[in-house]
Amino acid sequence: DADVTQTPRNRITKTGKRIMLECSQTKGHDRMYWYRQDPGLGLRLIYYSFDVKDINKGEISDGYSVSRQAQAKFSLSLESAIPNQTALYFCATSDPSDRGEKLFFGSGTQLSVL
Amino acid sequence: GQQVMQIPQYQHVQEGEDFTRYCNSSTTLSNTQWYKQRPGGHPVFLIQLVKSGEVKKQKRLTFQFGEAKKNSSLHITATQTTDVGTYFCAEPPPRGGSARQLTFGSGTQLTVLP
Numbered sequence: 001d002a003d004v005t006q007t008p009r010n011r012i013t014k015t016g017k018r019i020m021l022e023c024s025q026t027k028g029h030d031r032m033y034w035y036r037q038d039p040g041l042g043l044r045l046i047y048y049s050f051d052v053k054d055i056n057k058g059e060i061s062d063g064y065s066v067s068r069q070a071q072a073k074f075s076l077s078l079e080s081a082i083p084n085q086t087a088l089y090f091c092a093t094s095d096p097s098d099r100g101e102k103l104f105f106g107s108g109t110q111l112s113v114l
Numbered sequence: 115g116q117q118v119m120q121i122p123q124y125q126h127v128q129e130g131e132d133f134t135r136y137c138n139s140s141t142t143l144s145n146t147q148w149y150k151q152r153p154g155g156h157p158v159f160l161i162q163l164v165k166s167g168e169v170k171k172q173k174r175l176t177f178q179f180g181e182a183k184k185n186s187s188l189h190i191t192a193t194q195t196t197d198v199g200t201y202f203c204a205e206p207p208p209r210g211g212s213a214r215q216l217t218f219g220s221g222t223q224l225t226v227l228p
Contacts (some may be wrong), residue, residue, distance in 0.1 A: 040220060043202065
């Protein structure tokens with residue numbers, strides 16, 4: 001969905017490096033999320049934010065941090081990357097006024113930690 | 115915690131055959147959502163089910179919510195190569211619980227053989 005943009009699309013880094021994945025959206029949604037996808041494990045929630053002043057840990061937040069710089073921007077950081085953080089990362093947004101509050105996903109960032 | 119079981123994880127079908135996948139929850143749900151992720155793509159919302167026993171159709175796709183609202187199913191009639199992808203169900207947090215976001219199942223990866 002072009003309304004949710006993730007950068008970079010691919011990234012290769014080395015163990016111990018600091019990495020930031022960025023997400024921006026033009027949908028005007030208050031709620032933003034970071035998910036991680038691994039084969040056979042589906043989508044697992046890392047962090048989520050319901051507005052600029054609200055940050056919450058998800059299922060697998062260890063080793064990650066986030067920053068909600070503005071309503072439209074939500075970045076994910078790996079302070080010291082490790083190989084088992086190699087995965088496909090998705091940013092998503094939702095609108096709480098939307099009945100059912102479906103998620104809109106970005107195109108993903110494939111991260112490889114060597 | 116909330117668990118979403120998806121059966122099966124991988125499935126190969128011959129083009130033209132039907133395909134069914136199930137999603138079972140450990141809790142009674144207020145609603146359930148389904149998403150599709152094409153190979154190399156990102157999850158895209160398909161549908162939401164809210165009412166007990168609800169059946170919704172999208173062309174060759176039929177979605178059903180269980181009578182007890184603890185399971186749902188996706189049935190594809192006469193599969194086509196365009197149906198290839200991973201299908202996820204997603205459930206909202208249980209009422210009264212501490213979670214505030216969707217929980218995704220592990221997904222079923224459908225391969226359609228020509």
